Amino acid sequence: MNVPLHRSTMRALTYQLPVVLMKSAFETSSKDDVRSGPLAGIKVVDFTRVLAGPFATALMADLGAEVIKIESPQGDDYRHVGPFVEGSSALFMFANRGKKSVVLDLKDPDDLAQASMLVEGADVVVENFRPGVARKLGIGHEALREKHKGLIYASISGFGQRSAYSNKPAYDLVVQAATGLMSINGTSDGPPLIVGEAFGDLSAGLFASWAVLAALVQRNATGEGCYIDVAMFDTLLALMPTAACSYIATGLTPQRVGNRHPLSAPFGAFAARNGTFIIAVLNNRLFETLARMIGRPDLIDDPRYASDELRAANEPGLREAIETWSGSANVSVVLEALSAAGIPCAPIEDVASAVDSEQTRDRTLFRAGNMGDVNLRLPEQPVHFSTMERGARVTVPTLGEHTEQFRS
Numbered sequence: 001m002n003v004p005l006h007r008s009t010m011r012a013l014t015y016q017l018p019v020v021l022m023k024s025a026f027e028t029s030s031k032d033d034v035r036s037g038p039l040a041g042i043k044v045v046d047f048t049r050v051l052a053g054p055f056a057t058a059l060m061a062d063l064g065a066e067v068i069k070i071e072s073p074q075g076d077d078y079r080h081v082g083p084f085v086e087g088s089s090a091l092f093m094f095a096n097r098g099k100k101s102v103v104l105d106l107k108d109p110d111d112l113a114q115a116s117m118l119v120e121g122a123d124v125v126v127e128n129f130r131p132g133v134a135r136k137l138g139i140g141h142e143a144l145r146e147k148h149k150g151l152i153y154a155s156i157s158g159f160g161q162r163s164a165y166s167n168k169p170a171y172d173l174v175v176q177a178a179t180g181l182m183s184i185n186g187t188s189d190g191p192p193l194i195v196g197e198a199f200g201d202l203s204a205g206l207f208a209s210w211a212v213l214a215a216l217v218q219r220n221a222t223g224e225g226c227y228i229d230v231a232m233f234d235t236l237l238a239l240m241p242t243a244a245c246s247y248i249a250t251g252l253t254p255q256r257v258g259n260r261h262p263l264s265a266p267f268g269a270f271a272a273r274n275g276t277f278i279i280a281v282l283n284n285r286l287f288e289t290l291a292r293m294i295g296r297p298d299l300i301d302d303p304r305y306a307s308d309e310l311r312a313a314n315e316p317g318l319r320e321a322i323e324t325w326s327g328s329a330n331v332s333v334v335l336e337a338l339s340a341a342g343i344p345c346a347p348i349e350d351v352a353s354a355v356d357s358e359q360t361r362d363r364t365l366f367r368a369g370n371m372g373d374v375n376l377r378l379p380e381q382p383v384h385f386s387t388m389e390r391g392a393r394v395t396v397p398t399l400g401e402h403t404e405q406f407r408s
Contacts, residue, residue: 045068
């Protein structure tokens with residue numbers, strides 16, 4: 001008699017097969033699965049909330065993974081954070097597009113058992129509880145991977161699972177301060193400033209999704225799962241190469257320099273008659289072109305400007321020369337001249353202009369989305385894959401919308 005195998009048993013047997021058989025299972029995926037995204041067929045159980053974790057799993061959902069979001073009866077905190085569209089949080093919709101919502105009270109033994117059963121059929125688990133909380137709840141990586149050899153388990157926290165600050169509460173602002181990012185943001189005569197986006201959360205989410213994809217490739221080769229420890233502090237500092245390298249190379253603490261590059265010139269914001277524009281000149285060829293264009297060919301042979309390093313050290317004189325030229329013309333005229341000469345430049349757009357721009361439309365960065373009856377433009381991960389179609393409508397789950405679908 002043929003007895004159907006439980007899915008978790010089937011999965012456990014799969015990880016014991018030779019690598020060549022595991023690869024063939026991926027290679028024989030249907031064309032429809034490939035077109036729906038490179039992660040089609042991958043199941044993710046998502047215990048995250050707010051932004052870092054949900055952003056990581058949203059990127060996976062964008063690539064075709066089935067993401068089952070486990071929420072408390074009160075829902076993710078972001079459901080209650082504005083801005084609101086017809087009573088629904090736009091931030092929640094942005095960070096939880098394409099997922100399924102299952103409400104479980106992880107302090108209830110029956111609901112906890114239900115969560116564990118969902119994990120048995122999953123490829124990936126992502127959580128961003130405080131370090132140690134998942135283990136106390138019974139869904140820590142040690143307990144789950146003991147039953148599920150091939151499980152990839154990612155933990156996201158402010159300062160990592162093991163560090164001097166691992167138990168320190170962390171939000172994006174805390175990490176911006178702790179990494180030194182605030183100390184280099186602002187003008188030299190002003191206070192440190194926060195960056196106007198939650199880059200500590202977003203960097204952790206981005207690196208977490210990157211790490212999960214790497215672990216999936218590794219599992220395909222070895223059959224072994226992986227535990228991934230992602231810290232917001234680590235990931236944000238990793239995205240500060242200019243500041244970190246400057247300190248390591250010179251021993252000097254980087255300082256705030258306002259709207260100019262700390263190491264290159266002319267590389268920053270300059271004044272025109274009716275506003276501000278950006279120039280980005282990094283090599284001698286571009287500098288010579290710029291000098292001739294602004295009617296100052298003498299700058300080319302000036303020893304103060306013979307290299308990028310010297311130009312940065314003598315930036316005030318260069319700025320005066322450029323703004324003497326640009327100060328009598330409108331931004332549009334200045335940019336037209338710079339563009340014609342092949343010099344990298346740009347106006348300083350506001351967010352509305354960028355979101356509604358032709359560039360954004362051409363690259364399909366937003367698509368139609370909805371949560372129930374609420375419609376909103378929602379983002380799609382920004383990378384274009386030749387094997388995946390972009391722009392399909394995406395749905396955000398209402399709280400507990402899929403609970404019964406996954407209840408055993």
